[in-house]
Amino acid sequence: MTILKPSETATLERAADAPMLAQVERWAAVNSGTGNLAGLKTVAGLLADAFSALPGTVRLVAPDPVESIDAAGRVQTIERGAHLHLRVRPEAPVQLLLTGHMDTVFAADHPFQSLKWLEPGVLNGPGTADMKGGIAVILAALSALEASPLAERVGYDVMINSDEETGSHASAALIAELARGKTAALTYEPALPDGTLAGARPGxxxxxxxxxxxxxxxxxxxxxxxxxxxxxxxxxxxxxxxxxxxxxxxxxxxxxxxxxxxxxxxxxxxxxxxxxxxxxxxxxxxxxxxxxxxxxxxxxxxxxxxxxxxxPPKPLDAAATRLFELVRDCGAALGLSIGWNATGGVCDGNNIAACGIPVVDTMGPRGGAIHSSDEFLIVDSLAERAQLSALTLMKIAERGTV
Incomplete structure (x- = not known):
């Protein structure tokens, strides 16, 4: 069994103490359906303010144009929201990519707009699990990492896109650009309610x-x-x-x-x-x-x-399997049982894997019923998954590889 070092314990405590629930409640209160440009602009501003607490440069990246065919057979250009990008220590020996998305499947006129407690510790609301909870976990884990002695060994790009729910057409080029040359990537789609991760995915x-x-x-x-x-x-x-x-x-x-x-x-x-x-x-x-x-x-x-x-399809190759095993071992050190199964869904992890970068794409909090008005977040898992990410980041920084 892995014994945590005092420096790791201090970093993990910092990750767990981050104000993630308050952030989720604030961010999820703003509708950010993929087509709601005003809502996405508001959320992008909130996220830019939050991530500016980290070192590095925060910018909003203009979306690429997206074409679609309307019912009359005409080619139409669809406007998407800006994407958030944070770059920290690009000169560091270990380079990582962490990704999430600010958009949800719930349009501005969808009836599912508010948050409520289903029971103590279970929060129902649009995007609470998918994936404003995941974004809060990214920020908590990186904030904790910055206080770690290992921080200077690792640089990272954080990309929060605005169109993941409709296929990332406006952000695919940005994802590929940021994935290039990375040691590994973590994406913050929600884990299943029991903590299981998504393994192989189809295209x-x-x-x-x-x-x-x-x-x-x-x-x-x-x-x-x-x-x-x-x-x-x-x-x-x-x-x-x-x-x-x-x-x-x-x-x-x-x-x-x-x-x-x-x-x-x-x-x-x-x-x-x-x-x-x-x-x-x-x-x-x-x-x-x-x-x-x-x-x-x-x-x-x-x-x-x-x-x-x-x-593209996301099979589990040898490098990806090693990254999953590292996450599993970090979970064991925290008293968590981490497993993974193949799934029928797709996400930005597919695009990252297609660049030849090992990725675990369900590093977000535990939750369920996503893409429905029954969506829920298991609140205790915010701290749990922030610690899991922080420890995984430290282990990669220490090893220099997965």
Whole structure:
């Protein structure tokens, strides 16, 4: 069993004493749904003020432009909020990346806007677990690290983005830039209520297939038409048939159609694909393009494909496994039993792992029912997970590696 050093004990006490609950309550009281630019601006300002207590430089980074296809088939540019970036000691021998997100899935007009206690120690509220609680843990752990004798050995970048819940399209380039050359990364999605971490993750891609047919009178000359809606339905069935143990496929929506007496000349199929491995991702993309080619041939329509795999699969390689084992051992030193399981969800940890950097992406507090109005945070786990992070950071700084 690992025996904690006096310097480690002092650092861990400092981490546990941070005012995390008050921070979560303040930050979660401000709606920061991904599309609520005013709310995101307010939260970004609050976070910038909070993280300015650490050494280094805090800046707000403009989001990259994001394109989407609307229901009429037009390419639209979506505006996202700014991302927060803190850089500390870039010259230090050990360099780490810590990431979180300030956005939630709850829009400004969503009914779930307030906080309440479900029972003593269990706080219900939008973003309490996912992931304003995680952001508070990042700040507590780093504040404690700065008082440690090991602080000068480690530098770090903290990135809190504004669009994780919609796929990090406006922040993917920033994530890749900051991940470059790092020893390891920690991301602060919530752990499960029992403390289990997410291990391997699949990838995820969202696609829109715009199908152009030919309109005609449904009664007088339907044979002259090319029904884009039927072509979209056929494509949905073909893609659904690609499902396998290595690939999940969800044809989610078809936009298109019109009056009953007109052959529809345009439709848009929306589909999500989740491959388990890089090979499965490559095969899925090839199968998608083959299916589109077959639809064009069989229905005499024209198709345009938009979107892509924005979250690559995250397998557990040797370096990632060593980092998980380090977190497990740090947990054991704190009296915590840390395990991990593969999950079907995706997050910024996928993007970081794709850069070749080992990452544990559920270092946040314990909580559950995320993405629903039943979302809850187990408050005692704020101190627990701040100590786990602080000890993990110190061990990496001491070793110089994972």
């Amino acid at each position: 995820s891609g969202n696609f829109s297939v715009l199908i152009h047919g030919r309109s005609a009178h449904a009664g007088r000359n339907p044979e002259d038409g090319r029904n884009a809606l039927v072509a979209a339905a056929d494509l949905a069935l073909r893609l659904n048939a690609l499902k396998s143990p290595d690939l999940k496929v969800n044809p989610a929506k078809i936009d298109g159609g019109g009056p009953n007496n007109v052959v529809p000349d345009q439709a848009i199929l929306r589909v999500n694909m989740r491959p388990m491995t890089p090979d499965a991702m490559a095969a899925a993309e090839a199968a998608l393009r083959d299916a589109i080619a077959a639809i064009q041939r069989d229905h005499d329509v024209h198709c345009h494909l938009y979107g892509g795999f924005n979250r």
